[in-house]
Amino acid sequence: AQSVTQLDSQVPVFEEAPVELRCNYSSSVSVYLFWYVQYPNQGLQLLLKYLSGSTLVESINGFEAEFNKSQTSFHLRKPSVHISDTAEYFCAVRAGRRALTFGSGTRLQVQP
């Protein structure tokens, strides 16, 4: 079985401050890991993914995530957030040939 835990349901942060959204997973086999972002009243969009190779992956808008196999984590970070980053962020895992399993989501609220 595979599961995902997002430890924070809401993260308030001021503009230009750093942020970390935490994600832990459990799986008995090797995994693919994903972060999706959902802006208000929209569908989910892929932010970044870890498939293999380098454990640090980056998105085009400044987010990065690091795969830590020993801690079974895939935390999402950004050194300086913008108002436009306000959204809900979902961590997801795929183990083997199973469909993606999603975490419960973290709502990032960037304040001026």
Added chain:
Amino acid sequence: NAGVTQTPKFQVLKTGQSMTLQCAQDMNHNSMYWYRQDPGMGLRLIYYSASEGTTDKGEVPNGYNVSRLNKREFSLRLESAAPSQTSVYFCASSERGGTGELFFGEGSRLTVL
């Protein structure tokens, strides 16, 4: 370049009524999925279709049926709607045998009174 298209975007039903959510993708993907999104619970898989002609239950299939009409289309049917089925429904597709990366539609908001 439409990607994944869902209809309708909004629907209000009375308890006991039936309805079908439609989904179509134009990316030539083999696999299609239906998820529901509820506050604080993330997305939960209802049904999926790994390829044309096959369907399988996900985490929360009770009260739903699906049809994989052809490679492009995957519909979700509520035979007798219940208030517990009030939710936002997302259709998604992916390449079969790939990484599992999902491409989502914009969602269908369903309210059951």
